[in-house]
Amino acid sequence: MAGVSSAIVLFTTAHAVSTFYATASAPLVALGSAIIDFTPGWLKDLAINIFGTNDKLFLFGVLSVAAVLFAALIGRFARRSMAAATIAVLILAAVLGVAVLSRSATSLQDIVPTLIGTVLGLGTLKMLVALVPDSILPPEEGSAAPAISRRRFMFAAAGSVAVGLLAAGSTQALRGARNVAEMARSALGLPPAKMKAAPLPSGADMNIPGVSSFLTPSKDFYRIDTALSVPKIDPQQWTLRIHGMVEEEYSLNFSDLLGMDLVEHYLTLTCVSNPVGGDLIGNAKWLGYPLRDLLARAKPLQGADMVLSTSIDGFSASTPLEILTDNRQALLAIGMNDEPLPLEHGFPARMVVPGLYGYVSATKWVVDLEVTRFQDKTAYWTTRGWSAKGPIKMSSRIETPRSFAKLPSGPIVFGGTAWSQHVGISKVEISIDGGPWQEATLSTDVSVDTWRQWRYEWKGAAPGNHTATVRATNSQGELQSEITAAPAPNGSSGWHRLQFSVE
Structure with missing residues (x-):
């Protein structure tokens, strides 16, 4: 004692x-x-x-x-x-x-x-x-x-x-x-976006009970990072340094960022640790400044192929330079779902990049961008055996019914989400008890960078134990891989399958 x-x-x-x-x-x-x-x-x-x-x-x-x-x-x-x-x-x-x-x-x-x-x-x-x-x-x-x-x-x-x-x-x-950071966040009025996200089209959210809504509320958005205690940064003290293999090194502060031509974009983020059928994924509307424009001002030198982003807590991520400078909406984000970033999601600024797992792109509380080469620098997770580039694998999941659910007799509605960031989903199919693949109904497409919901109604449910399997096809005609792979070292793969019973 x-x-x-x-x-x-x-x-x-x-x-x-x-x-x-x-x-x-x-x-x-x-x-x-x-x-x-x-x-x-x-x-x-x-x-x-x-x-x-x-x-x-x-x-x-x-x-x-x-x-x-x-x-x-x-x-x-x-x-x-x-x-x-x-x-x-x-x-x-x-x-x-x-x-x-x-x-x-x-x-x-x-x-x-x-x-x-x-x-x-x-x-x-x-x-x-x-x-x-x-x-x-x-x-x-x-x-x-x-x-x-x-x-x-x-x-x-x-x-x-x-x-x-x-x-x-x-x-x-x-x-x-x-807590200056929280007070500053509460008092912050986000500037209007120069390019606003289009209103969500009818049918973007199918409102299926048990299926994730198209937009994930910020409070429910998954959080996986290495910060045991959330960094609390006074935005007036925050600066972002852009340097390395560039012609013009420079820094900007939060006031500079607020005065730039900001854009809005819907984007689904995925954690590389997400298992097949897992919930470490979310979709939000982000407000920020295009990273390609930040990097264009610095003028990367020939031979550079990577941007090493570093958080104030020491975390780092290796992002291919070509992905940050192409036509996708990779953002230095300051807003999430029409509000300033929550502290736990990177306030005052973080990166969001379509098509890459978060561990190589979604640096929160970012304070440093170094233009460099993969052969010269390694990031936090790549030094621990994970893939250096981390492209997101196409995936789909069944969200309703849940595994081992006991369902009453009658028609059964299956529903879930599918994603293939920066390519888009064109088809989702479901197989009951290993039978023929049946095409599901898809929600209205919003962006190649977001997930799509799907729905299938099974009317021939007989009493007993059953299985259901789902797979997706992207807009380029590629079928989701059936090969089962664990999250390490570059993301999970395989078809999501569950068991259930009808009484």
Whole structure:
């Protein structure tokens, strides 16, 4: 109990003090972020497949349990040797300090929260160990001393934890008040687009119960990134540097970006970790400035073939230069679904690129674009064994009914979505119980860069167990691959198949 109580004091007070420093100065956040960086790619992919967008919550849970166990062990050491326990705590503090300094958005001063938390945690440990009663047996008749010692220890431990939690809780409100990024986002009025997205045509959304709507609400849009704590950037302090193999290096700030000729575009984003039939995909209306125009101003040199984009938290992505400079609407986005970007989706600016998985294109909180070559530079995920270019594979999924659903007899409506970014979907087919392929009805096409919904009604449902399989064909006549492939190293493939039963 002494060890665990001391650890709570260490982490809660460090978290409280981190309010006045960089977000990544909170030691548990920094340690979690460092663990993400060093976790093997296959293990990250497994975590995403199992926990989806709750992967970071799971990591925090694992870290908390590990911290409790380690703290309890240190408490046992302290009972035997305070010197050994002190060394263990200092080793832990050194690890936390290194984790803080490993974050690209931190500096030497950002280890102050860890230092203060360590001092207070050690002080609490020494105090509580001194109060541990010599005997934990019931007091002898007529002697209340051991009971009084235990009571004094319990009061001291509870008081220490309460003070730590109170400090963390009180500064949480201050943290919210000091969140310049959120206040700036709330006050930001997006400028009108020079080229607005066309109104959605009739039939773009088939309104099938259980099927994703054509536009994904921002609050429901999937979030997969390496930022354990969302960067909070004051847009007045934000700059984007464009440099490398260019004739003219330059930088722009957020005011510059707001004054440019912005455009709107519907675009479906997909995570490379999305399994066949998965939900790590979403479609939104984006507002931003064409990346090809930003790069044209810099004038890339002959021989350059890649743009290395870097986030303020150190994440990087390798995007083929030719894709950022062709006729597709690759944007430096500032708006999402008619609102400023949410903080968790990259405020104040991020990249969105049609036809590429997010890990090589959709850099959030972007602050640097370096024109370079694939043979000279590697990005965050490519150094971990993933494909360097990441073109999105054509895919389709059944969203209703769900796997293993028990359905009443009568007509059954199947529905889902299909996508082949920057090529477009022309046909979706469904096979029931391995029978002939039947063509589904498609929603109205909006853009080659967005998904399309589909619908099929099966009227011959007999009682019993059944299977359904879906496949798509793109606008170039290519059939979706039947070959099953895992997400690593360049995206999943295969036909989505599910089982269900009719009563």
